[in-house]
Amino acid sequence: MAVVYILWLREVKKYLRSRPQILASLGQPLMYLLAMGFGLGPVFQKAGQGDYLQFIAPGVVGMAVLFTSIFSGIGLLWDRQFGFLKETLVAPVPRLQIMVGRTVGGATVAMIQGILVLTVCLIAGFRPHGLASVPLALLFMALIAVVFAALGTVIGSTLRDMQGFQLVMNFLVMPIFFLSGALFPLADLPPALAVATHLDPLSYGIDGLRGALIGQSHFGVAVDLAVLGSVAVCFLALGARAFSKIQI
Amino acid sequence: MIRVENLVKTFGDVIAVEGVSFDVRAGEIFAFLGPNGAGKTTTIKMLTTLLRPTSGSITLDGLDPAAKPLDVRRRFGIVFQDPSLDGDLTAYENMELHGVLYHVPRRVRTERIQTLLSLFELWDRRGSRVKEFSGGMKRRLEIARGLLHTPKILFLDEPTLGLDPQSRNQLWTHVRHLNETEGVTVFLTTHYMDEAERVAHRIAVIDHGRIVAQGSPQDLKQQTGTESLEQAFLALTGSSIRDERVDGADQMRQMARMWRR
Numbered sequence: 257m258a259v260v261y262i263l264w265l266r267e268v269k270k271y272l273r274s275r276p277q278i279l280a281s282l283g284q285p286l287m288y289l290l291a292m293g294f295g296l297g298p299v300f301q302k303a304g305q306g307d308y309l310q311f312i313a314p315g316v317v318g319m320a321v322l323f324t325s326i327f328s329g330i331g332l333l334w335d336r337q338f339g340f341l342k343e344t345l346v347a348p349v350p351r352l353q354i355m356v357g358r359t360v361g362g363a364t365v366a367m368i369q370g371i372l373v374l375t376v377c378l379i380a381g382f383r384p385h386g387l388a389s390v391p392l393a394l395l396f397m398a399l400i401a402v403v404f405a406a407l408g409t410v411i412g413s414t415l416r417d418m419q420g421f422q423l424v425m426n427f428l429v430m431p432i433f434f435l436s437g438a439l440f441p442l443a444d445l446p447p448a449l450a451v452a453t454h455l456d457p458l459s460y461g462i463d464g465l466r467g468a469l470i471g472q473s474h475f476g477v478a479v480d481l482a483v484l485g486s487v488a489v490c491f492l493a494l495g496a497r498a499f500s501k502i503q504i
Numbered sequence: 505m506i507r508v509e510n511l512v513k514t515f516g517d518v519i520a521v522e523g524v525s526f527d528v529r530a531g532e533i534f535a536f537l538g539p540n541g542a543g544k545t546t547t548i549k550m551l552t553t554l555l556r557p558t559s560g561s562i563t564l565d566g567l568d569p570a571a572k573p574l575d576v577r578r579r580f581g582i583v584f585q586d587p588s589l590d591g592d593l594t595a596y597e598n599m600e601l602h603g604v605l606y607h608v609p610r611r612v613r614t615e616r617i618q619t620l621l622s623l624f625e626l627w628d629r630r631g632s633r634v635k636e637f638s639g640g641m642k643r644r645l646e647i648a649r650g651l652l653h654t655p656k657i658l659f660l661d662e663p664t665l666g667l668d669p670q671s672r673n674q675l676w677t678h679v680r681h682l683n684e685t686e687g688v689t690v691f692l693t694t695h696y697m698d699e700a701e702r703v704a705h706r707i708a709v710i711d712h713g714r715i716v717a718q719g720s721p722q723d724l725k726q727q728t729g730t731e732s733l734e735q736a737f738l739a740l741t742g743s744s745i746r747d748e749r750v751d752g753a754d755q756m757r758q759m760a761r762m763w764r765r
Contacts, residue, residue, distance in 0.1 A: 259604060262600070262601055262604045262605075263601075266590065266593065266597075269593065269597070270590075270592045273592055273633075335590075338587065338591065339584065339587045339589070340588055340589065340590045341588075342554065342584055342586075342588045343584075343588040343589075344605065345554060346552050346553065346554060346577055346580075347577060347602075347605035347606060348577040348578035348605075348606060349577075503554060503555050503556065504549060
């Protein structure tokens, strides 16, 4: 337990010490929120879908959690690079504990980032439909964070260096975001896109966030919870497996 | 304590270690010497569970690192050749993390960290982040960290690279002390032949992935008819300069530097 805790603490400390990075990582979600939220707002309204800022805010929060958590996993590559990974891999500790400490640490950081973005959304004019919705929203943020921190661990354990990073970014992370329904409603989509959105785990996370925060949900909050929870268990298992196989 | 038989490691079509065999007895200081790229670090990685051998057998305190990695890890400590500190953490935090990873009880941990950081003159800078340290300070911290727990076997992979004579002296004095009082078996590599001559009970020389000579410093000098270990080493391995293979890690280090600009 002490091992899991100290590795968790390391992730959190590293995050809190990189203030410029925290600010920088607020930039992208903010851009989506303001440019898309206000820019597409009138069109969305005319299409009879209501307030776009209300709609997109949960998506932007989900996006912040997705990016932060997946990058925390890929941080494994930096640790491999700068040598610290060796230090943990030769320690007389089951690799599962190391993996869990790192992943939960990365997920915690992603949650903090999600809460920051949610706060920014509130300042920009987002109004959730009640305080009671907050705990459920936090639960969904936590689930999204765990799912993608674990996925990041799988990627970070599999890639040997930064060369594959662009590939992962363009063919995995960006599609996960764009196909999640963060930016558009999931109803009445062309069949191909509908299939893709149903396969994307983030769809359920953002749908759940929307259900919690503004009371609109496509799949239903219970389905979202069940799907996301199962995916989390699967990805954690995959992450643990990939991490246990690392050779230096 | 360590028994290696016909150890082979290949990366693609490159043979890094080619049928190496040697024995390290319990309680001895064993030096593993060789030019750059001879296969020293690859061998250490296999001994310390970081790499799986292609073929051949290793037993470490009676255990096979590939079969029982966790039990083997409980038995050794290591100072790596390359950096392995976390630059975003302070010197103290790096030590603390290591202590927790190696299950050093809190009270012992606090005490040892202070002793070791003082010994290597880092106590005053314990609260500074490691990325602000000079190369020599990082190296000293790395060594202090490796000595935090008392393992059965201590691996030192070129520990004195980039250290000043004072720190080198501290290190070897401390290592000898550990060896004599606690019976720690030491497995070391170095490019400084005077150090090997000074501390090692026995030496193995590896070149092109094969052991070319084994014995006490005295034996090696006799075998080659030379007067110093340095001359013996050159007689055994020739005087041409070797290149190490550039791997993906080096390329990434360069990219990391570009990113930071």
